[in-house]
Amino acid sequence: MISHDILVVGGGLAGLAAALNSDPALSVAVVSKVHPLRSHSVAAQGGINAPLGNNPDAKDDTWEKHAFDTIKGSDYLADQDSAEMMCRLAAPTIYQLDTLGVPFSRFPGGVIAQRPFGGAGFPRTCYAADRTGLVILHTLYEHSIRKNVQFYNEWFVTKLVVDDGKCLGVVVYDLASGEIIPVKARAVIFATGGYGRVYLKTTNAFINHGSGIGIAYRAGVPLQDLEFVQFHPTSLFGKNILITEGARGEGGYLVNNQGKRFMEDYAPVALELAPRDIVARAIQTEVDEGRGYEKEYVHLDLRHIGAEKIKKRLPGIREICHNFASLDPIDTPIPIQPAQHYSMGGIDVDESCASTVEGFFAAGECACVSVHGANRLGGNSLLDTVVFGKVAGEEASRRMKNLSGSKKAEKLLQDEVVKLKSRITAWQSRDSGIKVHRLLDRLKNIMSDRVGIFRNKKELAAALQEIAMVRDDYKEAYISGDCLRYSQELVNIIEFASMLDLAEVITLGGFNREETRGSHFRTDFPKRNDKDWLKHTMVKYEGGKPCISYADVKIDKYEPKERKY
Amino acid sequence: MEYIFRILRFDPKKDESPYFQDFSYESVEKTSVLEALMDIRNDQDGALSLRYSCREAICGSCAMVINGNFDLACRTNLDSLKSSLVVVEPLPNLDIQKDLVVDMDPFWEALQKIEPYLHGEKIESTEGHLVDDHDMDRIFQFVNCIMCGSCYAACPVASRDERYLGPAALAKLFRFVRDPRDIRPFANWSRVNTEAGVWGCDTIFACNEACPKDVRPADGIEALRRKMVVEKIKSLFRLGR
Numbered sequence: 001m002i003s004h005d006i007l008v009v010g011g012g013l014a015g016l017a018a019a020l021n022s023d024p025a026l027s028v029a030v031v032s033k034v035h036p037l038r039s040h041s042v043a044a045q046g047g048i049n050a051p052l053g054n055n056p057d058a059k060d061d062t063w064e065k066h067a068f069d070t071i072k073g074s075d076y077l078a079d080q081d082s083a084e085m086m087c088r089l090a091a092p093t094i095y096q097l098d099t100l101g102v103p104f105s106r107f108p109g110g111v112i113a114q115r116p117f118g119g120a121g122f123p124r125t126c127y128a129a130d131r132t133g134l135v136i137l138h139t140l141y142e143h144s145i146r147k148n149v150q151f152y153n154e155w156f157v158t159k160l161v162v163d164d165g166k167c168l169g170v171v172v173y174d175l176a177s178g179e180i181i182p183v184k185a186r187a188v189i190f191a192t193g194g195y196g197r198v199y200l201k202t203t204n205a206f207i208n209h210g211s212g213i214g215i216a217y218r219a220g221v222p223l224q225d226l227e228f229v230q231f232h233p234t235s236l237f238g239k240n241i242l243i244t245e246g247a248r249g250e251g252g253y254l255v256n257n258q259g260k261r262f263m264e265d266y267a268p269v270a271l272e273l274a275p276r277d278i279v280a281r282a283i284q285t286e287v288d289e290g291r292g293y294e295k296e297y298v299h300l301d302l303r304h305i306g307a308e309k310i311k312k313r314l315p316g317i318r319e320i321c322h323n324f325a326s327l328d329p330i331d332t333p334i335p336i337q338p339a340q341h342y343s344m345g346g347i348d349v350d351e352s353c354a355s356t357v358e359g360f361f362a363a364g365e366c367a368c369v370s371v372h373g374a375n376r377l378g379g380n381s382l383l384d385t386v387v388f389g390k391v392a393g394e395e396a397s398r399r400m401k402n403l404s405g406s407k408k409a410e411k412l413l414q415d416e417v418v419k420l421k422s423r424i425t426a427w428q429s430r431d432s433g434i435k436v437h438r439l440l441d442r443l444k445n446i447m448s449d450r451v452g453i454f455r456n457k458k459e460l461a462a463a464l465q466e467i468a469m470v471r472d473d474y475k476e477a478y479i480s481g482d483c484l485r486y487s488q489e490l491v492n493i494i495e496f497a498s499m500l501d502l503a504e505v506i507t508l509g510g511f512n513r514e515e516t517r518g519s520h521f522r523t524d525f526p527k528r529n530d531k532d533w534l535k536h537t538m539v540k541y542e543g544g545k546p547c548i549s550y551a552d553v554k555i556d557k558y559e560p561k562e563r564k565y
Numbered sequence: 566m567e568y569i570f571r572i573l574r575f576d577p578k579k580d581e582s583p584y585f586q587d588f589s590y591e592s593v594e595k596t597s598v599l600e601a602l603m604d605i606r607n608d609q610d611g612a613l614s615l616r617y618s619c620r621e622a623i624c625g626s627c628a629m630v631i632n633g634n635f636d637l638a639c640r641t642n643l644d645s646l647k648s649s650l651v652v653v654e655p656l657p658n659l660d661i662q663k664d665l666v667v668d669m670d671p672f673w674e675a676l677q678k679i680e681p682y683l684h685g686e687k688i689e690s691t692e693g694h695l696v697d698d699h700d701m702d703r704i705f706q707f708v709n710c711i712m713c714g715s716c717y718a719a720c721p722v723a724s725r726d727e728r729y730l731g732p733a734a735l736a737k738l739f740r741f742v743r744d745p746r747d748i749r750p751f752a753n754w755s756r757v758n759t760e761a762g763v764w765g766c767d768t769i770f771a772c773n774e775a776c777p778k779d780v781r782p783a784d785g786i787e788a789l790r791r792k793m794v795v796e797k798i799k800s801l802f803r804l805g806r
Contacts, residue, residue, distance in 0.1 A: 035669070037712050038618040038626045052693075098693040101683025101746065103701050103708050110695030128701075128708070134623060135708055142682035176662060205619040206603075238595060241621045312702075316623075323622055323640040437607040481612030483576060486663045489611040 001410050004029045006396050007170065007185035009157050009212060011036030013133070013382065014364025015191035016140040017389025019149045023397035030149060031172060031183070033156040033207065033491070036141050040193050040205040041385065044133025045316060046246030047115065047125035048097075048386075049379035050090035054107055055114040058122035063087040065121055070380060071558050073119040073275045074344075074373025075518035075528065077225065077536070080556035082351045082369045086380075089387045094126055097386065102139045104128050105313075115249040115313075117378045119275035119565070123249075125379040130244050130316040136382060155181075157212070158494050159416050160188065160219040160360065161409075167359035168409040171416045173491070178484035180420050182413035186403040187396040190216060190347060190362040191389060195502050197440075199340035200448035203235050203242040212366045214498020216347045217505070221355045222540040224368040224551075225345035226502065227509030228519050230376055231453050232341030233279035237297040239324045240339040243317055245378040247302060247334075248272040250313050254283065255299045255333065256291040262298075270565035277375040277519045278565060280338040284453045287337065299333035306330075338453060342381060344372040344519065345509075348538060353392035359403045363392040370536065373553075374518020427493060430478035436493045439477065442470050443503055451507050456524045460511040467507060471500050505546055509537040512548060530560050566592050568643065570605060572613070573654040575661045583661065585652075592643050598651065599627050599638035602665075615665040622777065625713035629665055630654040635715040635775035656718035672717045675730045679738040679757065684749035700745050707740035710780045716772035728761040732772035735763060736785030742792065751796050754789075763789045 004027045008018045011032030022028045032039070051061040066087040071078050098104060098112065104126055105113040116123040128135040144151075152172070158180075159171040169184040195210020196202035217223050233254075234243040248254070254272050256262045266282040267274035274282075283298055292298050302310055302317075307330045310318060314329070321327050321334055346368035353361045353369070364385040371384060406412075450463035474496060481489050515529035516522050535550040568590045575583035588605045599617055606613040618624040620639045627638040632652050643651070659667035716732035717723050723731040735757065741747045742754055757763050763786050772782045 034616075034618055034624075034626065038616075038624040040619065040624075042624050042711075043619050043621060092691065095691060095693045098746075099683075099685055101685065101741075101744070103704055103744070104693075106696050106698035106701055108698070110697055112693050113698070129705065131623075131709065134711070138708075138712075139683075145677055146680070146682045205624065207618045239620070320621060435607065479611060481610065483579075483612045483663070485576070485578070486614035486666050487612065488606065488614070 001182055001184050001413065003184040005185070005400055006187045006189065006393070007031060007183060008189045008191060009170065010039070010191035010193060010364070010366070011151065011153070012039030012041035012191060012193055012364065013137055013140060013385035014389035014392070015189070016137070016144055017386050018189045018191055018363055018393035020140060020143055020147060021390040021393035023400070024147070026397060026400060028149065029152060031152045031155045031157055031170070033154065035153045036151065037137060039137065040208055041133050041137045043205060043242065044382055045130045045242060045244035046117065046249065047127035047132045047379050048094065048136070048382035049117065049120070049124050049377070050094040050126055050383065051087070051122070051124050052091055052094065052112060052114060052126065054111040055123040058114060058124055061122040061124055063090060066090060066124060068558060069120050070371065070377055071373070072563060073375055073377040075375055075563060076530070076534065076558070076560035077228070077370070077373030077517060077553055079370050079554040080558055081554050083371045084556065085351055086371050086383060086387050090383055093383065093386050097136060097139065100139050100143055102128065102135050115246055116273055117249050118245055118273045118279065119270070119377045120379070125246070125249065127246060129312070130246050130314050132382065136386070156491050157215065158420055160215050161413050161416055162219045162357050162360070163406055163408060163412055165358055166406055167357050168406055169413050171413065171420060173494070175486050178487070180417050182410070182417050184409050184413060186400060186405050187359045187361065189353070189392045189396055190366050191364045191392070192366045194343045194365040195499065196340050198443065198447050198499050198503050200444040201235070201240045201337070202340040203232055203240055204340070209495040209499055210502050211495040211498040213346055214501045216355070216360070216362065217501055217541050219357065220541060221357055221360065222348040222538045223345065223505055224348040225370060225374070225509070225537050226343070226505045226539065227513055227537060228344035228374045229340060229506060230276055230342035230344060230519050231280040231338040233276055233283050233338050234300050234336040235339035236320065236325055237335035237337050241320055241324055242341070243300060243320070243334060243336055244314070245276070247300060247314055247317055250309060251305050253301045253304070254279070255301050256286045257293050257298070258291060262286050262291070267565040274565040275375055275377060280453055281521060283338055293335065297335040297337040300336045301333040302329045303331060303333065342376055344368070344370070344374060344376050352395040353388055354395060361392045361396050363388040374520060424484070424490065427477065427479040433476040433478040434473050435480070436477045436496045439470050439474055440496060440499065443467065443499060446470070447503055447506070451510060454521055454523050455510055456522060457511065460507055463507045464504070464511060467500065467503050474500060505539045508546055508548065509539060513537065534560060567649065568592060568601070569650050570601065571650060571652045572664070574664050576663055577661065596643050597639050598631055598641040598643060598653065601643060602638060602653065614663040623711060625711035628656055628713035628715045628718070628777070630656065635719050635777070637713060637777045640777065656714055658718045658724040659714070669714055671727065672714045672731065672733065675717070675734040676737060678730060679734050680749070680753065681734070681737050681741070683741060683744065684747050684753070686746070686748055694746050696745055704740045704743050707736050707780060707785055709778050710736060710782070711778055713777065715775040715777060716782050719771040719775035721769065721771060722765050722767055726761070726765065729765040730757065730762055732782035732786065735789060736780060736782035739785035739789050742789065755793060755796070757789065758793055763793065
């Protein structure tokens, strides 16, 4: 049986950072359902935050101010010690990335350039034009070539095997061979990204089904704060491709159909650079109240920025507009609308990325440390992936001597292989039923219609009922293809089980949380309620259903206050 | 609008040779070739295999040949094809693993050979390098490469000589040689001073043509050649002194 000391699942930024920072004396491997460079991290655009103070307007920036902005941005739901830790590590992380070869854009004098981003007191977002995710992902991949990191590409993890509170390994489906393979590991690190495709409109890649989070949940690991779903204010109308916050950082305006910069009505000081939850709600309100275009979108106007700056700082945005909307932002405003973008919640882990299951760690978007609380600031997710990916690799290595494994591991892993094979046979043997993409279409519509930017009790209750109906119909799902090699149909039917679970947990958490905080806006409870709800939602799969409990938020030096921008 | 998708199918475990299969497809406005292929897989043949991920021309998964042109399926709009027949083939010069999925290993192996990572001065630095923005801009053309493999598949030299490193790897090498932070010695990168390296290119620029990201890999190959000649001359002068 294939066996490793540390098995990293996911080849995006968090996964590569984990692998690169694991003890090289150990046997480490990365399993990824796509080649690492195809991971969704590659699509990050605008930048990565660190209080370097390189911008002339940011001389007084410090990690404490970065931490304060992060915590305030989180609507005080972030665990303050974790947020502080991330921000303290931000500057050294950027310098390390620079040393590794990330081609950050520069200011005169040669220091790393920094642009303003939403919810930040100072311009502290480091960038490489508007392709920051691409350059960091490629750089970390390049160094994993240098360090001979072992990759199992196009291996899709279907199951995390846990026994007696200990992680034993995973079961994978190897797309190239079509085989189901058990992999034993003393430590498993999930860096599996988000679940954007649970929603109809999302900036996320087609592959972002979130099954990593769902697999951990089914293995008995609690999920934290999943009801906090970030909707990015500016996705390209039509394809919902991300249009970076950097476009507003560089001076872009949001304009409604009356030609008004409407953000002055919602965030009179920060305007377009208010945090994402506030800007997304503002745009949705403008559209809902008839001040949008085609009842769908508003304009992101970059024309006044000028051709030169657009070409230099936002070439990727210009290319996206050309490829997917046949327009040039130099002379035409970009039609934009909010779309699901990021999951603040995820697999419950502590600040060392360890979960409640011995030997099981998580980092990046799939994890909830929690540093982003109820709303993440732009530029903090790349930072999160690199900082906590590294922490996960180091911690898993450090704890290795205490991870004994289990004599039963091989048998239990084999049992799971057999179980999956019989499920596959059952899906294949049915020659009629329901195609899983039809079920996914239904699920996405439920989530976008009822569990979107604005929520209320009635809609959330209806969503829970409808999700249960889709779950019922999933019993009749089947596979039509006769070949199990490179079968995305098989991947999709397996992942859909996780998508159902995540949709349920998001909705249930939102239904229970009778307040408004960060991205979770309840029209029937439009105020934040610290007395009853300054706490983390924890959902654990127990006795065949989700069980909710709550946990304290770690408050350090920042007393919760009302957010004003 | 009604399209006929003529898709190259091949399962090396089952079929003797590749064959075309037609699917009819009714599109809505602004459908990409990738979305159409996924619909065909979902509704007509669940066994149809292809790679995809980001759907926004940044991950490099879905390079293929569409009506004779190299492109990313995700950024190719059906309307732009101006044809109701859409012929879809996998990247050539790479073994087909199944349908539109090809074996990219030769491409990745070529990349590994050029040591595609920054050979920096410092292992750990507590402050960043000072680099002129102009220098960063000059490598940005090559940094934009998404490793989709189109150039490698389109390259006539790579197709006839499997030792040839190909356009993407050589352009990546130039990205590092040109990076002021990279201190790899000439002895390191002059290993491509061969027919399998920079002198293999027959300058017909098929790579520039095929690249969906305007990287123009041949620019990098030519720049490497120039730099190599300059380094050679420099070393001759050093010998003469």
